[in-house]
Amino acid sequence: MSSEALASRVELATVDSTNAEAFRQAPDLRGPLWILAGEQTAGKGRRARAWASPPGNFHASLVQRITEPPARLGLRSFVAALALYDAFQALTGLGAGFALKWPNDVLLNGGKLTGILLEASGQTLVIGIGVNLIAAPPAETLEPGAVAPVSLLAETGLRITPARFLDALAPAMEDWEARLRADGFAPLREAWLSRAARLGERIIARTGTETREGIFETIDHEGNLILRMSGGAIAIPAADVFF
Structure with missing residues (x-):
């Protein structure tokens, strides 16, 4: 542009x-x-x-x-x-x-x-x-x-x-x-x-169907939220985040 x-x-x-x-x-x-x-x-x-x-x-x-x-x-x-x-x-x-x-x-x-x-x-x-x-x-x-x-x-x-x-x-x-x-x-x-808020801290990621809580570890190369939970890290493409 x-x-x-x-x-x-x-x-x-x-x-x-x-x-x-x-x-x-x-x-x-x-x-x-x-x-x-x-x-x-x-x-x-x-x-x-x-x-x-x-x-x-x-x-x-x-x-x-x-x-x-x-x-x-x-x-x-x-x-x-x-x-x-x-x-x-x-x-x-x-x-x-x-x-x-x-x-x-x-x-x-x-x-x-x-x-x-x-x-x-x-x-x-x-x-x-x-x-x-x-x-x-x-x-x-x-x-x-x-x-x-x-x-x-x-x-x-x-x-x-x-x-x-x-x-x-x-x-x-x-x-x-x-x-x-x-x-x-x-x-x-x-x-x-x-510039990220709460990086490395515990957060809650809520979708329309479920709520996950874990450590905000990073975002991946596609912009997904990487949340580390007790069973390992997962990638979340869309969610509402709560502190």
Whole structure:
């Protein structure tokens, strides 16, 4: 992706969902396109959960065409997480406090700051990103054991507009995407692990059918969570992680 292509963006005052709008824009796509909305009325997170989208927070989606196997498309969650980490550090100047939670969250001071949702249809990939820039949803709206949400404003005192945040995020996304295409997942895996939350500690990985508890050992070359349990290490491709 070129920086010229990534500079393309559509800014909307309100929309049902930036991911939904991204798919509506996809048939006329001429290059990667950002959809940035001031407010979402039907934002969603992973597993179709509702995502609170008040004005002042960041709600955006990047839509692009990528001709790769589905497993490779999933690696863009690491592209997005690393880019978010870089954007936060560039805008805040903070050297500590941020960490990456598998599979695709950014934490600040241990609280959940962002959410990432990947959706694909054919060769169209949409990366939806939500950031609690000024407000976080009440903790009581979360499922038991989930990481409590935080906002950038409450944790740092910094008020950053969605447009300014996208100005920092878009080039960071381009940089990590270029590294993935040129060098494969290995450098992204190394960078992600160096920023990982609870690496080497006991965590809980919960899918729709079962719950596993063990030591977060690493992620493998496909981005799977490697959890060491009493019977040995297992690879988990998708799960919700609890601390």
